[in-house]
Amino acid sequence: MKKLLEYNFPQDLKDMTENELELLSYEIRDFLISNISKTGGHLASNLGVVELSIALHRVFNTPEDKLIWDVGHQSYVHKILTGRAGGFDTLRKFGGMSGFPKVKESEYDTFDTGHSSTSISVAAGMAAARDLAGEDYKIAAIIGDGALTGGLAYEAMNNVGVSKTNLVVILNDNGMSIAPNTGGVPKYLRKLRGSRKYTDFKKRIKKNVSEIPGIGKGVVAGMQHMRDSLKYAVLDGILFEELGFKYFGPVDGHDMEDLIETLSMAKEVEGPVFVHVITKKGKGYKSAEETPSKYHGTGPFDPTTGRQHKNGGSAPSYSEVFGNKLTEMAKTNKKIVAIGAAMLEGTGLKGFKVKYPARTFDVGIAEGHAVTFAAGMASGGYRPVVAIYSTFLQRAYDQILEDVCLQNLPVVFAIDRAGIVGADGETHHGMFDLSYLSHMPNMTILAPADRGELENMLEYAMTLSGPCAIRYPRGEAADLGYGQRPIEGSLVLEEGGDVEIWAAGNMLSAGFLVQEALKKRNVAAGLVNARIVRPLDQEAISASADRTGLIVTLEDNVITGGFGEHLAAAMMESPVKVLNFGWPDSFIEHGSVEQLYEKYGLDPESIAERICEYLEKQA
Numbered sequence: 001m002k003k004l005l006e007y008n009f010p011q012d013l014k015d016m017t018e019n020e021l022e023l024l025s026y027e028i029r030d031f032l033i034s035n036i037s038k039t040g041g042h043l044a045s046n047l048g049v050v051e052l053s054i055a056l057h058r059v060f061n062t063p064e065d066k067l068i069w070d071v072g073h074q075s076y077v078h079k080i081l082t083g084r085a086g087g088f089d090t091l092r093k094f095g096g097m098s099g100f101p102k103v104k105e106s107e108y109d110t111f112d113t114g115h116s117s118t119s120i121s122v123a124a125g126m127a128a129a130r131d132l133a134g135e136d137y138k139i140a141a142i143i144g145d146g147a148l149t150g151g152l153a154y155e156a157m158n159n160v161g162v163s164k165t166n167l168v169v170i171l172n173d174n175g176m177s178i179a180p181n182t183g184g185v186p187k188y189l190r191k192l193r194g195s196r197k198y199t200d201f202k203k204r205i206k207k208n209v210s211e212i213p214g215i216g217k218g219v220v221a222g223m224q225h226m227r228d229s230l231k232y233a234v235l236d237g238i239l240f241e242e243l244g245f246k247y248f249g250p251v252d253g254h255d256m257e258d259l260i261e262t263l264s265m266a267k268e269v270e271g272p273v274f275v276h277v278i279t280k281k282g283k284g285y286k287s288a289e290e291t292p293s294k295y296h297g298t299g300p301f302d303p304t305t306g307r308q309h310k311n312g313g314s315a316p317s318y319s320e321v322f323g324n325k326l327t328e329m330a331k332t333n334k335k336i337v338a339i340g341a342a343m344l345e346g347t348g349l350k351g352f353k354v355k356y357p358a359r360t361f362d363v364g365i366a367e368g369h370a371v372t373f374a375a376g377m378a379s380g381g382y383r384p385v386v387a388i389y390s391t392f393l394q395r396a397y398d399q400i401l402e403d404v405c406l407q408n409l410p411v412v413f414a415i416d417r418a419g420i421v422g423a424d425g426e427t428h429h430g431m432f433d434l435s436y437l438s439h440m441p442n443m444t445i446l447a448p449a450d451r452g453e454l455e456n457m458l459e460y461a462m463t464l465s466g467p468c469a470i471r472y473p474r475g476e477a478a479d480l481g482y483g484q485r486p487i488e489g490s491l492v493l494e495e496g497g498d499v500e501i502w503a504a505g506n507m508l509s510a511g512f513l514v515q516e517a518l519k520k521r522n523v524a525a526g527l528v529n530a531r532i533v534r535p536l537d538q539e540a541i542s543a544s545a546d547r548t549g550l551i552v553t554l555e556d557n558v559i560t561g562g563f564g565e566h567l568a569a570a571m572m573e574s575p576v577k578v579l580n581f582g583w584p585d586s587f588i589e590h591g592s593v594e595q596l597y598e599k600y601g602l603d604p605e606s607i608a609e610r611i612c613e614y615l616e617k618q619a
């Protein structure tokens with residue numbers, strides 16, 4: 001058997017026997033475990049789609065035929081099968097291979113993904129483009145059962161189901177989102193999974209046609225006819241059929257023969273097809289099979305024991321600080337409820353759910369719904385706290401504006417992963433929230449500089465009668481000792497003579513270092529913890545301007561529309577100069593947070609340098 005790097009994928013898949021494909025699946029699993037144990041990455045989802053990815057590349061003629069991976073965290077096997085096995089030692093590293101599909105990385109990656117539930121819409125659009133151009137290549141969207149809890153998928157099916165377009169939707173149903181899937185659709189899928197009758201029936205047909213070599217169109221048509229005439233005897237009113245798709249399944253996603261046969265059939269059917277594939281998340285690696293959530297996204301681990309290496313020190317993460325504080329507050333404030341969108345663990349709400357299951361609402365991958373649901377609960381007299389990653393909250397822009405802010409409802413937004421997140425890269429950096437929230441009337445925006453401040457801000461948010469967003473970064477919470485003070489405007493830590501640095505949230509830690517570096521260069525630099533990003537603390541900003549004539553802003557957000565730009569606009573009529581430091585107006589690639597700060601000149605030394613250059617020019 002050849003080594004993975006020696007194959008000419010995907011072409012070599014076409015001639016391999018089923019036995020060889022089977023062996024290949026073992027080799028791929030070994031490769032994934034060995035590599036991801038070193039680099040970290042999305043292990044469990046990829047282990048689950050090994051056979052499915054092989055079968056897809058065997059049956060479809062990529063890159064002419066198009067595969068669209070929903071979310072894209074499960075595209076590692078696809079990467080291996082499209083000539084990128086050699087890139088795995090750089091997976092998710094600065095300058096290395098992305099953990100998601102990237103058009104610029106390979107002609108086999110047809111669309112950049114990272115946010116959930118987009119694949120059917122993308123596939124529908126591609127199919128419309130293909131049809132209009134009079135072409136006839138195949139298009140398949142591969143969507144997980146978690147991603148299928150997202151509303152966009154239904155908007156797409158509603159649209160596609162009535163069309164006659166040729167399009168294959170493949171549901172990779174492993175019963176899991178990051179955590180076990182919740183809601184009515186997953187419950188319905190469980191019911192379909194439970195019905196083995198169809199599969200058994202299909203096995204019988206297969207036996208009858210087993211003498212016929214290959215899967216010719218006539219056979220497909222015959223099988224389709226049998227499928228059509230018997231489907232309702234198997235299950236009444238299959239949702240996807242009612243929406244206008246031809247439903248095939250459930251199919252065992254680890255049975256190569258079954259998969260290849262079903263996909264070959266589905267590919268030839270006229271009109272939209274829905275193939276329901278059952279897989280096991282973490283398949284083939286005991287630890288990941290037993291605890292798939294733990295290996296959904298993992299850091300480096302010991303492949304023999306499965307033990308994950310400890311990442312960082314012993315300080316709690318911001319998510320943990322948030323979750324613990326909210327749980328504590330909920331004890332006395334019975335109106336507090338927690339709302340999450342399939343990310344209870346990531347946002348630190350797991351403990352809250354254990355303590356207050358009836359007051360915890362996990363709505364699935366449905367950020368827009370989560371926000372309007374919160375608006376409804378606030379209208380009903382509750383104090384909803386919606387915890388969502390900054391990048392995913394982008395989905396709910398209109399709901400925040402129209403359903404929450406317009407009515408000035410007291411919804412608290414706990415915005416996790418705000419700022420640069422590192423290895424997940426451009427689809428996941430939370431660098432836009434200050435910009436998309438700052439222009440919303442009635443919204444208060446808070447940015448804690450450390451763990452104590454996050455706790456105080458949560459208390460403070462509950463005293464407000466309108467919406468409030470608290471944004472904090474991924475990872476360990478700093479402990480700067482600023483949590484002891486009540487939240488009343490900004491906090492001047494030291495007045496400056498030449499310049500005052502206004503730092504928002506986590507950038508305060510960098511602010512200290514910039515201040516120190518400036519002082520070493522004989523620049524009298526002051527430092528202010530901005531704390532409340534919106535509304536701006538006008539009085540304190542004016543005082544700062546009067547003292548120095550130069551204000552420097554630091555934020556872990558894109559400069560455009562962010563804290564600094566708003567501050568500069570507010571001081572437009574004053575002679576003060578304002579220098580803004582934040583992310584440039586572009587998408588930021590993946591890499592460690594430190595590497596990215598350095599590359600974009602946001603490390604303390606570079607910032608100090610640029611301030612000195614500016615002061616020299618003014619002198």
Ligand SMILES: Cc1ncc(C[n+]2csc(CCOP(=O)(O)OP(=O)(O)O)c2C)c(N)n1
Pocket residue numbers: 045048071073074114115116143144145146147148174176177178281296341342343365367392395
């Ligand atoms: C809009 C959006 N919200 C949340 C996420 C975070 N997220 C990434 S993968 C995932 C679970 C997806 O489950 P599923 O589609 O079933 O794939 P599986 O991991 O089970 O293979 C979630 C919630 C996301 N990527 N996009």
Ligand SMILES: CC(=O)[C@@H](O)[C@H](O)COP(=O)(O)O
Pocket residue numbers: 042071073114178296297346417421424474
């Ligand atoms: C694929 C995806 O969107 C999530 O799995 C994400 O990678 C989680 O990120 P955290 O590790 O920051 O929770």
Ligand SMILES: [Mg+2]
Pocket residue numbers: 144145146147172173174175176177
């Ligand atoms: Mg799933």
